[in-house]
Every structure is written in C-alpha cells, then in structure tokens.
Amino acid sequence: MKPFKMASREYRETDTLIEIKTTAQPVVIGEGHCTIIAGPCAVENQESYIEMAKFLQAVGVHILRGGLFKPRTSPYSFKGLGGPGIDIIQEARRVTGLPVATEIMDVRDLDLLYENTDILQVGSRNMQNFSLLQEMGKVDKPILLKRGLSATIEEWLLAAEYILNGGNEKVILCERGIRTFEPYTRNTADIGAIPLIKHLSHLPIIVDPSHATGKWYMVAPVARAAIAAGADGIMVEVHQDPDKALSDGKQSLTPDNFRKMVKEIKDLARLGQKQVGGYYNGKST
Ligand code: PEP
Ligand code: MN
Numbered sequence: 001m002k003p004f005k006m007a008s009r010e011y012r013e014t015d016t017l018i019e020i021k022t023t024a025q026p027v028v029i030g031e032g033h034c035t036i037i038a039g040p041c042a043v044e045n046q047e048s049y050i051e052m053a054k055f056l057q058a059v060g061v062h063i064l065r066g067g068l069f070k071p072r073t074s075p076y077s078f079k080g081l082g083g084p085g086i087d088i089i090q091e092a093r094r095v096t097g098l099p100v101a102t103e104i105m106d107v108r109d110l111d112l113l114y115e116n117t118d119i120l121q122v123g124s125r126n127m128q129n130f131s132l133l134q135e136m137g138k139v140d141k142p143i144l145l146k147r148g149l150s151a152t153i154e155e156w157l158l159a160a161e162y163i164l165n166g167g168n169e170k171v172i173l174c175e176r177g178i179r180t181f182e183p184y185t186r187n188t189a190d191i192g193a194i195p196l197i198k199h200l201s202h203l204p205i206i207v208d209p210s211h212a213t214g215k216w217y218m219v220a221p222v223a224r225a226a227i228a229a230g231a232d233g234i235m236v237e238v239h240q241d242p243d244k245a246l247s248d249g250k251q252s253l254t255p256d257n258f259r260k261m262v263k264e265i266k267d268l269a270r271l272g273q274k275q276v277g278g279y280y281n282g283k284s285t
Contacts, residue, residue, distance in 0.1 A: 004157035006164040024097035034269035035233030039065035041248035053092040078246040137166015177212030186214020206233040
C-alpha cells in the first residue's frame with residue numbers, strides 16, 4: 001500500500017462525497033459536483049460581511065468563507081477579529097442559510113468555531129501541525145485541508161491521513177499553490193496536482209486560485225483551468241473595495257469580476273457534466 005492508507009484509492013475506490021446540511025438545500029462536495037466557496041479573506045466588520053454574504057448568495061455561491069483567525073507573516077498585520085467576530089458569521093449564516101468555512105489556527109478555539117461554523121479550515125501554515133490535525137480527526141465536521149506552502153503531494157496526503165485515521169472521514173483537500181523560484185506570483189498554481197490527487201485518492205479536491213496566484217487578474221483563468229482539470233470546486237476571495245481590504249486585497253476580485261467568473265465556472269462545470277453546487281435532487285443552481 002501507499003504510505004497514506006485511508007486517503008488512497010486502494011483503500012476506497014469510490015469517490016468520497018461530503019454533504020453539508022444547511023437550512024437551505026444541502027451542498028455536496030466531491031466528484032461530479034462543482035462547489036463554489038467565496039468571501040473576503042478576513043471578516044472585517046458586520047456591515048460589509050453581511051452585504052457581501054447577500055451578494056454571494058444572489059450570485060449562486062454555495063459556501064461562504066471568511067477568516068476570523070488569520071495567520072499573518074508579520075505580527076503587525078491585521079490578524080482578524082478573532083472570537084468576537086463569531087457573531088458576524090452567525091448572522092451571515094442566519095441571513096443567507098449558507099454554510100460558512102473559517103480557519104482554525106489553535107485547538108483552543110475549537111469549541112467556539114465548532115458551534116458556529118460548518119467547515120473548519122486548516123491553513124497552509126498548519127498543514128503539518130500534527131496536534132491540530134489529530135484534534136480535527138476527532139471532530140464530526142468537514143475539514144478543508146490546504147496544501148502546505150512547500151508540501152509534496154505525499155506530505156499533504158499524509159496530513160489528510162492524520163485526520164482520517166483519527167476518525168473523521170470528511171476531508172476536503174484544497175490546492176492553494178506552492179512556493180517555487182518564481183517571484184512574480186505569490187505562489188505557483190499546481191494544476192497538475194488535481195489529476196494526480198484524483199488518481200491517488202478518493203478525497204475531494206478544490207482549488208484556491210486567489211492564494212495560488214496572489215493577483216486578481218489571474219484568479220478567473222486559473223479557476224477555469226482548475227475546473228477543466230477536474231477540480232471539485234473553487235474557493236475565491238472577493239472584496240467590495242480590494243484596495244482597502246485589510247488583507248489580501250491584491251488577489252481579491254471585485255463583486256463585478258466575481259459575478260463574471262461564476263458564470264464562466266458554472267458553464268464549464270455543466271460542460272463537464274458536473275452538478276453545480278452538487279445538490280442531490282438533481283436540481284442545481
Ligand atoms: C486563507 O485561505 O485564508 C489562507 C490564509 O490561505 P492559506 O492557508 O492557503 O495561505
Ligand atoms: Mn487570504
């Protein structure tokens with residue numbers, strides 16, 4: 001067997017589908033579905049987040065994103081609203097009925113985030129935080145596991161293995177670019193990782209073209225490439241006024257550009273005979 005066991009195709013031939021129940025229709029992530037996750041890099045304040053959440057819902061996004069606990073390279077950068085921002089996420093879930101994904105950096109925040117969010121994101125910088133991964137293995141919520149900044153595919157699947165082996169089978173892999181010798185882009189989007197993961201593993205894989213490129217004008221093309229290469233969805237950063245964003249403005253799409261991209265992605269997904277949003281009843285939006 002491969003070093004990663006429960007994550008491998010040998011262990012499970014059929015693709016893992018992860019269903020997220022909401023007050024609206026359930027969302028499915030996995031092979032044959034195309035799921036769109038979007039929102040600002042960080043939740044900045046109630047007014048802008050709720051306005052954005054309503055816009056994203058109207059455009060047909062399936063899951064909201066928004067960081068409260070932000071892993072920032074510099075300790076002087078905006079590190080998110082932290083725990084007090086949880087009410088804003090709660091309100092967005094209530095108003096839209098959509099599920100929310102947010103990053104967990106520290107197990108001490110698990111109770112707060114478990115109660116109030118639908119998907120727990122393990123960020124790139126924590127992909128090999130093995131104690132965090134072990135805790136995620138004990139949780140009965142989907143875990144969005146981002147690829148480490150310089151992680152090989154095997155290291156990434158072994159990180160997923162920690163969660164699976166701990167008893168949580170709901171792992172969603174997220175390719176977000178890797179660090180290479182190229183300084184023009186924030187990271188190098190590894191499109192080839194998509195068919196490779198599909199070959200090696202039964203787990204769903206989505207792509208984050210925002211962090212993979214660092215440049216807003218590269219986001220839609222790389223998102224299209226990801227879907228064309230077989231990704232099960234995308235996660236994209238959107239901001240009302242990217243120039244004023246407290247984090248990652250350079251890679252954030254304006255609402256107008258995001259709307260255009262969503263149409264392209266949905267057209268491509270239908271071309272590839274994927275269920276958009278992956279609703280079980282065959283009706284997708
Ligand atoms: C994020 O998605 O908010 C994020 C910090 O991304 P990454 O962990 O991929 O850098
Ligand atoms: Mn970001």
